[in-house]
Amino acid sequence: MPTLKEVAKYAKVSITTVSRVMNEADKVNPETRERVQRAMRELDYQPNRVAQRLRTSKGQSKLLGLIIPDIQNQFYSSIVRGVEDVAYGKDYAVILCNSDENPNKERFYLDVLQSESVDGIILPPIHQYSKVVEGLIESGVPVVCVDRKLVREAVDTVVINNVRGGYLAVKHMIDFGHRRIAILTSSSQFSSFEERLAGYKNALQDHNIEPDENLIKEGDPRSTESAYLFTKELLKLHHPPTAIFATNNLMTLGALEAVHEEKLNVPDNISIVGFDDMPWARAISPPLTVIKQPGYEMGRRATELLFQRVEDPKREPVQIIMEPTLIIRKSTGEVK
Amino acid sequence: MPTLKEVAKYAKVSITTVSRVMNEADKVNPETRERVQRAMRELDYQPNRVAQRLRTSKGQSKLLGLIIPDIQNQFYSSIVRGVEDVAYGKDYAVILCNSDENPNKERFYLDVLQSESVDGIILPPIHQYSKVVEGLIESGVPVVCVDRKLVREAVDTVVINNVRGGYLAVKHMIDFGHRRIAILTSSSQFSSFEERLAGYKNALQDHNIEPDENLIKEGDPRSTESAYLFTKELLKLHHPPTAIFATNNLMTLGALEAVHEEKLNVPDNISIVGFDDMPWARAISPPLTVIKQPGYEMGRRATELLFQRVEDPKREPVQIIMEPTLIIRKSTGEVK
DNA sequence: TGAAAAGATGAAAACGTTTTACTTTTTCAA
DNA sequence: TTGAAAAAGTAAAACGTTTTCATCTTTTCA
Structure with missing residues (x-):
């Protein structure tokens, strides 16, 4: 790969001039500029981003970091895609990291990203309190939280109204007349699930339905497995639920599998509402009623926020709260 | 962030010595080493990967590039996860790029990755002939093709036996007695779809079934849309097919949606085989019969190949061909 | 006419490492 | 006691940029 030096030699100017031509900063004589540009073309010059990053202090690295729990969760791949797309629009590349909700991995990647001097980091923080993340923010690295909040309010954040x-x-x-509604959710570690559960309870309360602890299942949101098992349990109950609310797309899958295995008809025997409107939701039979959260859009907004902060580090942090929507399909119906 | 210089000062040695302690290379006096290590701990020193990368020539950047068509295609997210996991095991981070099958984007990202001096690049090449990719290989950047081949044989490659x-x-x-079997596939641009179609034709031929051009639909494999439309068409045929083979997971979804919309019963009215064993395949009703390709494993193998090449650039390129498996569930049955 | 301003360019320092080439100190055989 | 070899350490160059500061021309205008 040719370097600045070689281009300079080829164009018979100093490397300073070549650098100037690239960065448009100071004026350089139109003739010289033309000559340099031709040299760059002819040598197929590509600036070395590593050297650029080492030299320039902040906000020029054209690289950003994205840490998510697991790319195999389609909700997160929507976010990733949103991030990628706006990053690409600004000639940014993104380093993608999977934390598996493991604080050590999160920590490791955070270190790596900082050490790569990325211009900023986007992540759903694993813990609502997080010394590491807070430290990062304090030390001036632009950070945007997406999908989950930090307790500290002074961070740019993009979430949905989970409640x-x-x-x-x-x-x-x-x-639809249901009274015994089960919920498959996660342990209260993650703000989002906690909030969805709160919404569940609020709705029951507003309609004078006493919550039944037996219908509240807190499992592992990272796989279909625990939802599958819980659903099996629920269906074996003396008074089984007539409806199930699964609070993310993986848990929805687990519930669906268990329900089908028990040869129950949806929605005649049991109604189901899922979270996340995944491509398969409308393709299955019956098409699934879901709460849709705009993952792709969240990723986009988060990245825009990040770029804004890169440009103006002093800007007041904002919290964007997006609205989920109910998409009614055929997996819910009158209670029999 | 503290630098080598500060650590050196703190430990009262030269920066060379600190560097030595880190890289284990030359011997340094145990006492000095201990002192330096304590200094690093106390200052919470993290080496600056950008500076490291600029200085060291090849194979030390701890960064690799991965270009895929679209992270929202779950098959590719499996690959990504496989890559990530083995990369993490070696303290590598990965830059993820979505090409959307767009050669310009591919080109852009390839330039970026090279300019970031990544240690290597993994990708399903968009074109079987690709000057850009070939150029990269020629210029000594380790490249591994995954999912799709290059015509040039001298590249490490991990694919499945699509035929x-x-x-x-x-x-x-x-x-199961089917004779009129439709296939939803892609235009012949991509080696993988071409091969799956060849497998389809071979099977028909081996059983003395004349291929019917009306049952071969070549559409866009990047969305469910075109498969949905084609399936609608197929079902309206005078002699509609009794079975459909969808050659990737997105197309399977499109087919499924169309079939359900026409109120056809699977498998009584029509049998379906999908490609890719996605999490939803077993959760839906009826559970889907699929050809499973080990995306995660392919990602892992590709990355291992890449690391091997980084360590030994002279190694002969290898082609790993993995075997797909038929997973029989309930979406296929006797023709009526 | 000439001093100041503007315009165009370049030399060299800096970013934080690794590596080369060199110096100092220690060891130990003769 | 000497001195050659081994061990331990350092100064400085290098990686490819950006940026500061300096220099040299040319233009402007009192």
């Missing part, structure tokens, strides 16, 4: 998402789902089932 | 995958799927349906 409302939970409420919408449950209200919809109540309107 | 066999196609054959397996179609043979399975023929065994």
Whole structure:
């Protein structure tokens, strides 16, 4: 790969001039500029981003970091795609990291990203309190939280209104006459699930339904497995639920599998509302009623926020709260 | 962030010595080493990977590039996860790029990756002939092709036996008595789809079934849309097919949606075999019969190949061909 | 006419490492 | 006691940029 030096030699100017031509900064004589540009073309010069990054202090690295729990969760791949797309629009590349909700991995990647001097980092923080992330913010690295919040309010954040998402789902089932509504959710570690559960409880309360602890299942949101097992349990109950609310797309899959295995008809025997409108949701039979959260859009917004902060580090942090929507298909119906 | 210089000062040695302690290379006096290590701990020193990369020539950057068509295609997210996992095991981070099958984007990202001096690049090449990729290989950048081949044989490659995958799927349906079997595939641009189609034809031929051009639909494999439309068409045919083979997971979804919309019963009215064993395949009703390709494993193998090449650039290129498997569930049955 | 301003360019320092080439100190055989 | 070899350490160059500062021309205009 040719370097600045070689281009300079070829164009018979100093490397300073070549650099100037590239960065448009100071004026350089049109003739010289033309000559240099031809040299760059003819040598097929590509600036070395590593050297650029080493030299320039902040906000020029054209690289950003994205840490997500697991790319195999389609909700996160939507976010990733959103991030990628706006990054590409600004000639940025993104380093993608999977944390598996493991604080050590998160820590490791955070170190790596900082050491790569990325211009900024986007992540759903694993813990609502996080010394590491807070430290990062304090040390001036632009950070945007997406999907999950930090307790500290002074961070750019893009989340959805999870309470409302939970409420919408449950209200919809109540309107169909359901009273025994189960929820598959996660342990309270993650703000998003906690909030969805709160929405569930609010909806019940508003309709004078006493929550039944037996219908609240807190499992592992990272796989279909625990939802599958819980659903099996639920269906074996003396008074089984007539409706199930699964609070993410993996858990929805687990619930679906268990329900089908028990040869239950959806929605005649049991109604189901899922979270996340994945491509398969409309393709299956019956098409699935879901709470849709705009993952792709969240990724885009988060990245825009990040770029804004890179440009103006002093800007007041903002919190963007997006609205989930209920998409009614055929997996929910009148209670029999 | 503290630098080598500061550590050196703190430990009262030269920066060379600190560097030596880190890289284990030359011997340094145990006492000094201990002192330096304590200094690094106390200052919480993290080496600057950008500076490291600029200085060291090849194979030390701890960064690799991965270009895929689209992260929202779950098959590719499996690959990505496989790559990530083995990369993480070696303290590598990965830059992820989505090409959208667009040669210009591919080109752009290839330039970026080279300019970031990544240690190597993994990708399913968009074109079987690709000057850009070939140029890269020639210039000594380790490259591994995954999922799709290059015509040039001298590249490390990890693919599955697509011909066999196609054959397996179609043979399975023929065994159930189907004669009119449709295939949803892609234009012949991509080696993988071309091969799956070849497998389809082979199977028909082996069983003395004349291929019917009306049943061969070549569309866009990047979305569910075109498969949906084609399936609608197929079902309206005077002699509609009794079975459909969809050659990737997105197309499977499109087919499924169309079939359900026409209120056809699977497998009583129509049998379906999908490609890719996605998490939803077993959760839907009826559970889907599929050809499974080990995406995660392919990602792993590709990355291992890449690391081997980084360590030994002279190693002869190898081609790993993995075997697809037929997973029989309930979406296929006797022709009525 | 000539001093100041503007315009065009270049030399060299800096970013944080690794590596080369060199110097100092220690060891130990003769 | 000497001195050659081994061990331990350092100074400085290099990687490819950007940026600061300096220099040299040319233009402007009182």
